Amino acid sequence: MWSNAAVDVPDGELMRRLARGERDALRPLMERHHRRVYRIALAYLRNPDDALDVVQETFVRAFEHAGRWHSGTEVGPWLTRIAVNQAIDRYRREKRRRETMEPLEPGDHQERLGDGAASPEQQAHGRELGARIARALKALPERQRAVFVLRHYEERSLEEIASALGIRLGTVKSSLHRATHELRRRLQGVWA
């Protein structure tokens, strides 16, 4: 279905095309980055529907703000920064509307977090683990959660996290320590 001609086009060229308003460049860019953006959003928000919305908003913003992208910077971290900010914004909005929001079917999103290739036992274990981690992550303050997700789900270096979140390196270190300490306390027994 997708045009193979765009497969070898570098990210930077796709960004320049987006900046010129060429929508065709969206598809190959999304093809390369949408899974990563989805996983960041899912790790942060723990809800597949919200994560999909973040993917949509991230690429809408990438298109609208492509002109602000500097050719010297990598596209991946630039998209990560947009995605994290979108996830934080969405989390804040969800927090405000939670009381009125119609819940999805119970357990709806958790069912889809399991690995389809795993055995039923592994899937059940994965779901339970995922649910416990989700609860523990949700209890963290926004910044600590973002730092932890970028380190342990996206495997970004501390410097990259500082750049993505626009905070100092020392703050990243202390946030990661606090987040880890709190998760360790909340997830006590998961690995026993």
Added chain:
Amino acid sequence: MSLRGLLHERWRTRVTLLASGCLEGPERERTLAHLEACPTCRREHDEVRALVAAVAQDPARTAEPPVALPFLVTRVEAHLDAVVRSRPWRWGWLAAGIAIGLLAAPIAVRLVERQRAAEAPPAPAIAMDEAALRRLERVLAREQAVRYLAEAENVLVNLKAHPRPCPSEHAHVELEEEVLRSRELVARRALLVDLEGDALMPARDVLVDVDNVLREVAALQSCSRRDELERLRREMDERRLLMKVRLLSRELLS
């Protein structure tokens, strides 16, 4: 906290960074040496390593998006279309384009007639498989319905959020954007979604529900009474409309 306690707190941060794979060079060596001498930090290091290993098994790390890439691309493009349509100056250009088109049409028709008269044999008609045509129409109808639902969903989600209060009137809320977008969607619905067609027959009930709610929103004032909004929200909740819209969009693209 004592000086000894403060120093130890620093080591704890380094131990976390070490167990998280973030320390390198001399700092890493110093922290490893500290672990040799400090059983408390060693235990903490082991626990953080265990936490990191548990997080590595979280299904969210390897989760695939629940919908295919074409659906996501369609959503992004639909959103960009909606943004473009909502810009009034674009409407101005569109109106100008239509006016120019209307003026130029009679001239174009005459030119085409002259050219046809000059051409010797008429071109053979392209044979079109009837079944393929029907499939194409069906796919197009579904894609348009998904775009319509994506835009409608944005309006419905905004209605469920806490809107800003109107500065001038007590117990009123600001709904200008939702009202305008609903009016636009109601006006375009007949063009985008054919409720009587076969392609969307199974989706008809949800599409009618969505249309009804959008019509109610379109009839509101930009600054509406809060209880009117609450009534709409209850109606949406009773019908579980947002969930149905999301499920239907996936169904249509599957």
